[in-house]
Amino acid sequence: MQKASEMVASGMLSVFLAHDSNLSLAIKTAKDYCQERRGIENPVCVVANYLFPECKVIAGHEEAIEFLSTNAKEFGILRTKRLAVCGAFHTNLMESAVQPLQRALAGMKIGSPKFTVYSNVTNAPYHPKTNFAHMLGQQLVKPVKWEQIMHNIYSRDKGVEFPNTYEIGPGRQMGTFLKQVNLQAHRQYHNVEV
Numbered sequence: 070m071q072k073a074s075e076m077v078a079s080g081m082l083s084v085f086l087a088h089d090s091n092l093s094l095a096i097k098t099a100k101d102y103c104q105e106r107r108g109i110e111n112p113v114c115v116v117a118n119y120l121f122p123e124c125k126v127i128a129g130h131e132e133a134i135e136f137l138s139t140n141a142k143e144f145g146i147l148r149t150k151r152l153a154v155c156g157a158f159h160t161n162l163m164e165s166a167v168q169p170l171q172r173a174l175a176g177m178k179i180g181s182p183k184f185t186v187y188s189n190v191t192n193a194p195y196h197p198k199t200n201f202a203h204m205l206g207q208q209l210v211k212p213v214k215w216e217q218i219m220h221n222i223y224s225r226d227k228g229v230e231f232p233n234t235y236e237i238g239p240g241r242q243m244g245t246f247l248k249q250v251n252l253q254a255h256r257q258y259h260n261v262e263v
Contacts, residue, residue: 070209073166074156078131079113081152082138086123087145092116095144099133107132117159119216121249126213128157159212167206174202192217216250223247223254230257237261 086092096114103112114133118126127137134157138149156163181197188195190207192214223231231254236243241260248255 079157080134081128083150085147090145099136118213163209171206187218189213219250
C-alpha cells in the first residue's frame, strides 16, 4: 500500500453533510476539474468509507481532494476534515497492492471465524467458505461499508432488545458512529478505557 501511495499524490477527506448536500455532484465536479483543468486522465474521487448518514470519507487524487475541501460549501457540505494519510485507500489507486497482499495471504491458513465477522466489502457476514485472501485484497480497492454493517448488526424485529455493545480502548469513535446510525442500539453502548 505504501508503494501504491507513492505512485500518485492522493489523499482522503471526511465530509460532513446536511440533508440537502449534493455529494454526488461534488464528486462529479471534482473529477471534471481534475480532467479538464489539471489534465488527469481517469481521475479518482469516490466515497471510500460510509461512516454514518451525515458523514462519508472521500478518497482520490490530491487535486480532487483539494477541490472538494476548497469548494465544499458550494455543494452544501457543512465541513471537511483532511485525514492524516498519504494515500487514497479503498479506491482503485490501491490496485497495485491487491495482488501482493493476496499472494502473501494465499500461503496462510485462515480458519473460519469462531464468531460473526462482517466484510467491509459486502457488509455481510463472512461465509465459512470465503476466500479470505481474495476478499481482503478487495478491501484495499472497495469502499468500507461501516454504516451498512451497523444496520445489519443492529437489525431487530420490533420488541427485541438490543445487545450490550462494548468499545474497548481509548476514545469513543465507535460509540459516536453507532449513535448516528442507531440511537436505540446506542443506549446499550458502553466504553471501557484501557
